[in-house]
Amino acid sequence: MSRSSRRVVLPVLLVLAVLAGVGLFLFQPWKAFTDTTVEESLPGAAVPAASSGPTAGGPSRTGGGMPPAGPRDLAKGRFVSHEHDTGGSARTVRLADGSRVLRFEDLKTSEGPDVRVYLSTRDPGAVKAGLADGAVELGRLKGNLGNQNYPIPADIDLTRYRSAVIWCARFSVSFGAAGLAPVKG
The missing domain is CATH 2.60.40.200 (Superoxide dismutase, copper/zinc binding domain)
Incomplete structure (x- = not known):
């Protein structure tokens, strides 16, 4: 490769490498092939049973024994x-x-x-x-x-x-x- 060809080819390759890096960062194409599963319960879905009345510590937390x-x-x-x-x-x-x-x-x-x-x-x-x-x-x-x-x-x-x-x-x-x-x- 001649010296003048290298002066053109090397900057072009450098620009292409930078553009490829920016493209990968922006588009993150690997995410088209991955999944992330999340299995959260509804907060407070399992409510503890309420007491039927006052406890030794005082009145029930739920007021009158209502759940x-x-x-x-x-x-x-x-x-x-x-x-x-x-x-x-x-x-x-x-x-x-x-x-x-x-x-x-x-x-x-x-x-x-x-x-x-x-x-x-x-x-x-x-x-x-x-x-x-x-x-x-x-x-x-x-x-x-x-x-x-x-x-x-x-x-x-x-x-x-x-x-x-x-x-x-x-x-x-x-x-x-x-x-x-x-x-x-």
Whole structure:
């Protein structure tokens, strides 16, 4: 190879190597072949039996021997696919202690770089175009398969939110979204 050829070839190879590294970082193609399964229980689902009255330490914790209220569904819906096949269900649940979680059950979607969980004011179909103003991030997606919980901050008014969204922050695309229809009763 002539000296002038090396002056051209070496910088081109260097640029290609840098571009390949950036591409691998951004797209993380190996995630197309991996899965992360998460199997979390619903917090507070197993409520201990309440005592039937006062104990030696004083009145019962539950007040009058009534068992504490268990988890209660506030809203729920099924996932629809957007940029990636996504299935399973989402529900918002008020726990016995008054806190709330967004729960994914039987989730099945793709892994990806920088995937996050949001509540959006948009319907599931409209989320494909973007999250909309007022969307609330609940954290990184813990896994692309299984059952998982995401705490909802106490100051969030859930009546404003119409969908739970699995969102790739790196590429600003929705993997899928579930409508959150209020549960009556």
